[in-house]
Amino acid sequence: MIFSAGLGFIEISPGEILQIIAAGFGGHLPDTIDASYPFVIMEVRLPRIITAVLVGGGLAVAGCIFQSLLQNPLADPYTLGISSGAAFGASVAILLLIVGSALPSSLIIPLFAFGGALLTLAAVFSLAAPSTRLSSNSLILAGIIISAILSAGISLIKFLADEQVNAIIFWLMGSFIGKDWTDVLLLSILVLPSTLILMLFSREMDIMTFGDRTSEALGIDTTKIRRFVLIVASLSTSGCVAVSGIIGFVGLIVPHFVRMILGPSNTMLIPVSFLCGCILLLGADTVTRVLLPTEIPIGVLTALIGGPLFCYIFRKTQLQRWR
């Protein structure tokens, strides 16, 4: 992270960055450091980098949880429609900004996105709840239905936004541009505690992949745990989406990737996926920020880099398996 913070249009050495951070906590800033550097590091680069790291970790962990609990290796943090809900909320906010609103966009968009995600989650759960035991099929189906409705809503808003439609499309692609300490704070509150809580339920989630009957026979209240764990993972995901827009791929691929190497046990899967998610988005964000002539949306970049890498590893493990 320190190294990444040094890269960019203005190059700053890791030593200088440490001194700047120390100065930020009340230390003395040496005269050798350019007076504009502290602003670049503390207000621009660090919040953005920490945001990228937390979003990466949060999405990867949520991916593990959704895949385990929905008993479906193809699930990702967005399976229950959280992304559509957040996107709808953000689109509404952007539309309000276009027609004129007094509130600052940096506040109103994440707020609406988060609200949209939570409302969607509530809708999906209440739609799936009458089914016995909140089964994964009914949850997935409810997620698809609500997503479809919201997608239509987003299309309508894009249509209404007319020439300002770019703002919505750009948000939908996900980005870490202009992230500040408020975003970092929101993410820290949601992502870090939820990751710790979810780690506590690793064993239950492992067992629950075998089906409800055997899990209950082992003393697990499957309905209660499924509801609790999905809500925790969804809150974390909602925070990530609200702050950074929709960054696909991380939540699907990172857990797969880690599972291929370490096996399916959540005890290792969750913490290692968290770290890998952090590293993946930090790397991707650094690449788009530093190396490329113009910033391309982070979601696009992760898929472009991660996709082929995943194909390569997938192919390799499949070949090994058949030997």
Added chain:
Amino acid sequence: MRDSRGWDLENVYFSYAAAPCLQEISMALERGRFYGLIGPNGSGKSTLIDLLSGYVRADQGTIRLNGRPLHSMQRLELAALLTVVPQRFAFNFDFNVYETVMMGRYPHISRFSSPTQNDHRQVSEALALLDVAYLAERSIRKLSGGETQRVMIARALVQDTDFILLDEVTANLDINHAIAIMQTMKALVNRGKTVIAALHDLNMALSFCDHILVLNNGRLHRQGMATEVIDEGLVADIYQVSSEVINGDDGSVHLSFKYQ
């Protein structure tokens, strides 16, 4: 007074989506016996197993285990008393056989500790007992139906409960493994455990079970000693098949079915 340890069912009704599944079931299942639960497809055997395990709750009537109503007990309390091997499982991820069987120790391992020597020993013993030790490192998804079934029985055994419910567990097995599992269960019963096994194979029931429960159309059709309950009349009655009971010289009894 009768021993209160075991199940006690009083006028139990259960329906699924308004269609009655089980009706008027009253019976006592005593500790230390090997019960065979037989009856045609759809007669309610699996539902009765679900009720006895507390997976579903009776619409009417009460089910007590060791004198306490099942629905008043916490899941973890029940898990200390009884285990279930259901007919079907979901296998979506590549857990290996050893990890899978270790999950059976879940009720005995608290959240913040890891498996002890004793846990590992029990798992190894169960793997050996069910003849699946050589599969320990193999993914659960790469086993045959019979191997999977034996692994899941091993997992139930390491849970180390007094009461064991089996739902058609020998259905997928080769005859040698089916017999081995029934012998294992018999040995557990002789050591004081209680086994209730839903079975298709009437000869298995005759050979191994002390006591037979016959379900037909959701009602308890008959119950009693295996050799007294399973006879030509019963087979004709509930399966509409003619058969003959053959008494072996060694005291064994089995059914021979007539195909015409």
